[in-house]
Amino acid sequence: MKKEKTESNHNDDLRHQAEELLKDSRNELVGSETVDGVDAMALVHELQVHQIELEMQNEELKRAKLETEDALTKYSDLYDFSPIGLFSFDQQGLIQEANLAGAALLGIERRNLMNRPFYRFVVPKDRNSFDEFCKTAFETSTKQTCDLSLLRDGEPTNYARIEGIAADDDSPNGRQCRIAVIDITERKKAEEKLRVNRDRFRAIFDRAGMGIVIANEMGCIEDCNAAFSEMLGYDKEELLQKYFKDITFSEDFDRNLGPVRQMVAGQIDKYQMEKRYMNRDGREIWCNLTSSAIRGENGELVHSFQVERAVKRQASKVIHC
Structure with a gap:
C-alpha cells in the first residue's frame, strides 16, 4: 500500500512538472474549437502533457539505468579485487562464482573453477568438517565458520578460515552458499611456534x-x-x-x-x-x-x-x- 501511494505521488509530481513545462513553452491558442462536442484545446493540452510525462519518465529511466550500471561496476570491482577469496556454490557444492583472490588461493584460473566441487580443494582430513559446515549453512541460513587446510596442485599449502551463509538465489540452481575464505597460514604458523615455545618452557620449568x-x-x-x-x-x-x-x-x-x-x-x-x-x-x-x-x-x-x-x-x- 505504501509503495502504491509513493508511485501515485510520483506520477502526480511528473504531471505537475509536465504542465509547468507546457505552460512555459506553448504559444497561447486563441479561441476555442469544439470537435464532436469535445474541447479541442483540452484534448491537445492533455496529449501534450502526456507526451512530456513520457519524455520525463524516459529520462528518469535512463538516469536510473546509469546509476544501476555504475553500482554494478563498483560491486564487481569490490568482488573481483577483494583481498580475500570469495566463492558461491550450490547445494551440491559446485562452484558457481569465484573472485580473483579465490582463484589465486587455489592456484587455478577462475574460468576453470566453475562447476567444480569445492570439497576437492579441501584436504581429506578436513572434508567431514567442511561437509558439516555446508549442511548447517543450508539448513539454518545463519553464518557458519570453520577452519581447514586447502589443497593446491594436490598438496596442502594453506590454512584457511571459511565464513559463509546460505541464501536464496534467482539462478536455476536455487539456494547458494556464499563464503569468504581467509588465509590464516601465517597465524597458524605463529600459533604453532607459540605452542612449541610454551611446551619447551614447560619442560624446562618442570624438569x-x-x-x-x-x-x-x-x-x-x-x-x-x-x-x-x-x-x-x-x-x-x-x-x-x-x-x-x-x-x-x-x-x-x-x-x-x-x-x-x-x-x-x-x-x-x-x-x-x-x-x-x-x-x-x-x-x-x-x-x-x-x-x-x-x-x-x-x-x-x-x-x-x-x-x-x-x-x-x-x-x-x-x-x-
Missing part, C-alpha cells in the same frame, strides 16, 4: 634442578615445579593454596618485604637475596633467591618469577608449630 615459583602480585603461589615442592616437602597442590608468607621463615619475612614493595612500585624489576623457608616439618631451608618481575601492558606487576637454589648452612632450627 629444572632448582626450584621455580610463579606468584601473583599479592604473593599467592600460582605455579611451581617439582624441585620446589620436594625442597619444602609439600605436594604441588598444597603449595598452590599458599602465600609466600605462609612458607617464609618468620624472621626473614619483613626483610623480604622491602624489595617486594620496590618491585610492586615499579622501582626495580629484579632482586637477589638469601632467605629462609620453612618446610613441612618446620625446619628452616636456606635458599639463594632470584626474583624477576612480569609486568602487564601498563607496567603493572602481574606475576613474579622466582628461582630458588637451596644452600647449606651448618646451623638449622626446627620450628614447632
Whole structure:
C-alpha cells in the first residue's frame, strides 16, 4: 500500500512538472474549437502533457539505468579485487562464482573453477568438517565458520578460515552458499611456534634442578615445579593454596618485604637475596633467591618469577608449630 501511494505521488509530481513545462513553452491558442462536442484545446493540452510525462519518465529511466550500471561496476570491482577469496556454490557444492583472490588461493584460473566441487580443494582430513559446515549453512541460513587446510596442485599449502551463509538465489540452481575464505597460514604458523615455545618452557620449568615459583602480585603461589615442592616437602597442590608468607621463615619475612614493595612500585624489576623457608616439618631451608618481575601492558606487576637454589648452612632450627 505504501509503495502504491509513493508511485501515485510520483506520477502526480511528473504531471505537475509536465504542465509547468507546457505552460512555459506553448504559444497561447486563441479561441476555442469544439470537435464532436469535445474541447479541442483540452484534448491537445492533455496529449501534450502526456507526451512530456513520457519524455520525463524516459529520462528518469535512463538516469536510473546509469546509476544501476555504475553500482554494478563498483560491486564487481569490490568482488573481483577483494583481498580475500570469495566463492558461491550450490547445494551440491559446485562452484558457481569465484573472485580473483579465490582463484589465486587455489592456484587455478577462475574460468576453470566453475562447476567444480569445492570439497576437492579441501584436504581429506578436513572434508567431514567442511561437509558439516555446508549442511548447517543450508539448513539454518545463519553464518557458519570453520577452519581447514586447502589443497593446491594436490598438496596442502594453506590454512584457511571459511565464513559463509546460505541464501536464496534467482539462478536455476536455487539456494547458494556464499563464503569468504581467509588465509590464516601465517597465524597458524605463529600459533604453532607459540605452542612449541610454551611446551619447551614447560619442560624446562618442570624438569629444572632448582626450584621455580610463579606468584601473583599479592604473593599467592600460582605455579611451581617439582624441585620446589620436594625442597619444602609439600605436594604441588598444597603449595598452590599458599602465600609466600605462609612458607617464609618468620624472621626473614619483613626483610623480604622491602624489595617486594620496590618491585610492586615499579622501582626495580629484579632482586637477589638469601632467605629462609620453612618446610613441612618446620625446619628452616636456606635458599639463594632470584626474583624477576612480569609486568602487564601498563607496567603493572602481574606475576613474579622466582628461582630458588637451596644452600647449606651448618646451623638449622626446627620450628614447632
